[in-house]
Amino acid sequence: MAQAHTGAVFNKPGFDLVGNYTYAFLGDGCLMEGISSEACSLAGHLQLGNLIAVWDDNHITIDGDTNQAFTEDVVKRYESYGWQVLTVGDGENDLEGIEAALKAAQEVKDKPTLIKLTTIIGYGSKLQGTHSVHGSPLKADDIKQLKTKFGFNPEESFAVPQQVYDLCHQASARGAAAEEEWNQLFAKYSEQYKAEAADLVRRQTGDLPEGWEKSLPVYTPADAAVASRKLSEIVLQKIYEAIPELIGGSADLTGSNLTRWKGAIDFQPPATGLGDYSGRYIRYGVREHGMGAIMNGLAAYGTLLPYGGTFLNFVSYAAGAVRLSALSQVRTIWVATHDSIGLGEDGPTHQPIETLAHFRALPNFMVWRPADGNETSAAYYVALTSKHTSSLLALSRQNLPQLEGSTIDKAAKGGYVLHEVEGADITLVSTGSEVCIAIDAVKELAEKHNLKTRVVSIPCFEVFDAQSREYRLSVLPDGIPSLSIEVMSTMGWERYTHEQFGLNRFGASGAYKDVYKKFEFTPEGIAKRAVATVDFWKDVPNIRSPINRAFQQLI
């Protein structure tokens, strides 16, 4: 997909600049995992002719023969996806057959190809054809007989014959020549297509175009209340022109995730009449795990900055790909809407409880839960400019007011004081859609309970934890008891506050306001817990802030 899109954008008549094949090597296990079905069904639909997968068909998995659990007709399955399927029966010896299959794969331009390469695992070993050779090294006597069998000196270890060196050097020379040829082509291209060439070079550095951030919307409290999923749509609408490498999509929830800017062209095979390969909007279908893996691939290719949408709760289906994005240090962005029990009648199956704790615990991954427009812009700013870190934006379905005191700069620190007061009795700490309720609780606490209340917003734990100790202590100082408010698992909030108000049970189906009321996420419900907090902590002298610890080892 990355090649098809980058080629469609940058190739010009006489300049086949981006035309590489992408090779994937698959085992039986890969074919059993659902993610391969999601990705390969989509690859067939997208007619990705430059994608060539080689299946090591050795009939063995860790548990033994594939006849125990994997007897489907793989050839037929891949044909059903619209792939070309080729077979090579003797994968150890039929080198001409392998070469012919690869050439035949390259020639078909409107279908990906699967080459079924039948092999014998541990070929030549005494244990060949068994699962015993999967995870353990061969024994010394087995290695000896193997070397003898294949014409090597059995007494030599780590010896590479000159013949092999020579062949590899030939490959190096071919590669160097191909690179030189490409460089010359690109030099000519740069003369004729100066802007495009500069853009391609810039993209590969990971830097965004100069001045792009001027497109980010800024809000004042006078602006209307807007759902943060809608605030995200406004950001995308404003930045898509400034950042041409931005390529997005949704796992079949476009109208709910609001991930598609007006006038976007779909990434589709031209033959479908639904778009073309230069299109920057991807219709992933209901395939969250596949989407996550594809985003990782798009980002790794080096010329694209992918984002993808689904409901926050369904990002969990893609947990494997999310983890790999963090470990691979690629830049992808999850637009995760409907981020709480505030999503309404869909109920507990759709309402995340454990999800933020899960992804906040993942290293090198930023979870943002913005409270208003400025915080949403800040989340996008940090996500888009963090070259080696993936991000998730948890966004509301319900409207959120523009807050007094929020700015892009402050929110970009991950946590900040939204509302300060002299001689505070308590600090309320919150994220996303609960911040405005906490603000409303300030008044309630002042009028009914004569308490002075500070409010802190922590839209991103990962970024806040990276600030200096001094700054963090200024946000969450000693001497004041604190209460966190977030309508999901309290797991992790003990890091920042003395008391936690959350939801450590599954949610409920109902209109947003009814569900929030049921669980007391109202100014009154917060005030009740704030009063209990102040009361409980009043006999502790010199209350220590939870972040005032001996050591912190978080990032």
Added chain:
Amino acid sequence: MAQAHTGAVFNKPGFDLVGNYTYAFLGDGCLMEGISSEACSLAGHLQLGNLIAVWDDNHITIDGDTNQAFTEDVVKRYESYGWQVLTVGDGENDLEGIEAALKAAQEVKDKPTLIKLTTIIGYGSKLQGTHSVHGSPLKADDIKQLKTKFGFNPEESFAVPQQVYDLCHQASARGAAAEEEWNQLFAKYSEQYKAEAADLVRRQTGDLPEGWEKSLPVYTPADAAVASRKLSEIVLQKIYEAIPELIGGSADLTGSNLTRWKGAIDFQPPATGLGDYSGRYIRYGVREHGMGAIMNGLAAYGTLLPYGGTFLNFVSYAAGAVRLSALSQVRTIWVATHDSIGLGEDGPTHQPIETLAHFRALPNFMVWRPADGNETSAAYYVALTSKHTSSLLALSRQNLPQLEGSTIDKAAKGGYVLHEVEGADITLVSTGSEVCIAIDAVKELAEKHNLKTRVVSIPCFEVFDAQSREYRLSVLPDGIPSLSIEVMSTMGWERYTHEQFGLNRFGASGAYKDVYKKFEFTPEGIAKRAVATVDFWKDVPNIRSPINRAFQQLI
């Protein structure tokens, strides 16, 4: 699978006691999700003739026409899985065709059946055939014309014609007769097969056979050090006879997860010669998400108690199914081995960091990380006897000594004092494979730093949180600073301890001892942080235990 197994175990000549069909209704989205590929490929392999799936082939998903993302040949794909595929072209009107297809599906006994039922979404509405009818109610004028079209009175709301009532009552009568017939059959069966009948009735209560817990192994410190994955295998080997509803498997990691007791019969179609349907060991293949969903189904059926194995890190692939087990309140058990950076050379792709935080934050789900044999027995005891809660056992690859002070009863409380001392300077709190290192740190701290150290083990947060405040405060009392030790994300540990020693980054590839040493999970590394903890907290009078809070809302 549940029907095939339960039938194979309980049916007798002349007594077709358990022979139900299982019907599944699928949309296009279900077919796109990878989990359907995993489960349906396995269903084909297992030749589940009583499984009948009806695909609502309406060409529409939320984003619009399926031609945007889903153009695979579903019929061919299901045939490739070894299914019978039937088609009904006019799903709205061809009632005879639907009935004939269902009968044809029932007749084929060695293949599951997919019925492709082509339909028009929102049939009869002005919006029929569009995605607009997916998520929103029809407008009043549309409902009126629809009712008129189909012969209803357009002015009546919520009116059910007598004809429909009559038809439904006929169905009730048929159902009652069928139930009566089955009850008579079962009464006869109970006379002839007393033990089997009693067993079937007992299983459906969810109670385990009386005295089963006597099979649980008990250890003393004199017993050998054993990996907790091996301790789990010993439990399974001891209890499988006592608990006949126990049915297990692994996602192709049997030899690593140690999930198969000696002499187990595989659950396989008899025709394969690899086992039979009475077998209690399931070869899931490399299909974690499918395995999780299948375990949920097996548990929901009412006669089985399923467990399934994979590496802890790969349980994340099944996050959707794990969540649904908790929400559905079914009893399933994940045997999650290789539970930390202690797994060795496989490295960061296999080493969980965020995984325990993720599943600990999930409501109604128990995460156990036992430190020795008695704790492993306790984990199994609580998991097996919790009728409405799923569990995960995080188990080590490396050997763990049998600890002084651990008992099944104490560990079954989720957290307890393993090592007490008068006038303690610090409490070390740990789980699993780090507990024994914490114990070793006690000596180091006494000899080199003159500090008195308590040690607490918390094998299960969820269960510990359910204990009385008084008990929890006796385990984690005021007045003593505390340090947690666990080789993964510290997220959540702030709930119990003042300071945390964990791993908030990805791991490293290497031998267990080298990797633990690199990250300082050694008696010396713990002692260093314990000294820093004591030093940092010494100027705080009357240190409050982190669990001494105004309110707790965790379970």
